[in-house]
Amino acid sequence: MKLTLQEITKIIDGKLNGGPDVIITGAGDIDSALPGQIIFIKNKEYLEKAQKSLASAVISPPEITGLNKPSVTVAHPYLAFTKILNIIYLENRTYFKGIHPAAIIGKNLQLGKNVSIGPYTVIGDNVRIGDDTIIASTVFIGDNTVIGKTGFVYPNVSIRENVVIGNNIIIHCGTVIGGDGCGFIPQGEQYIKVPQIGNVVIGDDVEIGSNVAIDRGTIKSTIIGSGTKIDNLVHIAHNVSIGENSMLLAHSTFAGSTKIGKHAIFSGQSGAIDNLKIGDNVIAASRAAILNDIPDNSVVWGIPAIPINEQKKIIVSLRKLPDLIREVKELKKKLDELQK
Numbered sequence: 001m002k003l004t005l006q007e008i009t010k011i012i013d014g015k016l017n018g019g020p021d022v023i024i025t026g027a028g029d030i031d032s033a034l035p036g037q038i039i040f041i042k043n044k045e046y047l048e049k050a051q052k053s054l055a056s057a058v059i060s061p062p063e064i065t066g067l068n069k070p071s072v073t074v075a076h077p078y079l080a081f082t083k084i085l086n087i088i089y090l091e092n093r094t095y096f097k098g099i100h101p102a103a104i105i106g107k108n109l110q111l112g113k114n115v116s117i118g119p120y121t122v123i124g125d126n127v128r129i130g131d132d133t134i135i136a137s138t139v140f141i142g143d144n145t146v147i148g149k150t151g152f153v154y155p156n157v158s159i160r161e162n163v164v165i166g167n168n169i170i171i172h173c174g175t176v177i178g179g180d181g182c183g184f185i186p187q188g189e190q191y192i193k194v195p196q197i198g199n200v201v202i203g204d205d206v207e208i209g210s211n212v213a214i215d216r217g218t219i220k221s222t223i224i225g226s227g228t229k230i231d232n233l234v235h236i237a238h239n240v241s242i243g244e245n246s247m248l249l250a251h252s253t254f255a256g257s258t259k260i261g262k263h264a265i266f267s268g269q270s271g272a273i274d275n276l277k278i279g280d281n282v283i284a285a286s287r288a289a290i291l292n293d294i295p296d297n298s299v300v301w302g303i304p305a306i307p308i309n310e311q312k313k314i315i316v317s318l319r320k321l322p323d324l325i326r327e328v329k330e331l332k333k334k335l336d337e338l339q340k
Contacts, residue, residue, distance in 0.1 A: 133147055136153060154172050157177075250268050
């Protein structure tokens, strides 16, 4: 990246305070930034560090004044800073441009404009890929799968047959989409496999982390709503439906046929058992195990997950348990003496 501070000001729609011709070559952390880099501060708490920083410029909120270096004022500095990071991210994202001769392509592949497919990627029959989508090396895409525009699929991703993926998606390394769900019928001492003939449908603007498993539906679809962000090492079982703009953090798990509403947040190692209905705007705190339906706008925690304020009271009570046991023993001893 090589931009003047004036150019950056236009990109982030800010107000420039000096130094329009200062050259910015990168973004830095407030504690370790170097000359040529730009940093951001959220409030006055970081003003002294910004003054001492070697950074060439600062993105700051309107209430910050008196900086000893050029700055750009915006209402939301962190959000503005992410626009700079995105420029750097896109510049550093390397991939083969065009269709690599080592890619294995099936019949009737339909490609939009400016699609790239990396070496040793395998694409099945009747696949459609939209404009400006990038498929990196060593990716597998099964028959009849559809991927929309402006997506990026990183190496070693497996996308099975009949999957439908929207526009502007990012799928990170090692993820499997459309694997068989865990469907078995007990028969004596054996388990008989239930064929998984459904698919996975993923909306627009979805980002999926590394080593995520999203199973295909048994008959219908497993659904990931538009705008949802999925962290690494998440498991979504067959027939699960995740609402729009939800956030699923690392190690969260969702058993078969559970329905999650819009704007849900599942913290690390949280999850839900099968066939539940979990409402909109639900927050599951870390390690929450949801065993029952949850209404809209709830915040839950614990095993089993209950409203978080109740769980906090239980934790406080448990800390008092040793003293309570001791008191009960003393009272029992006194009662025994009175009875004698």
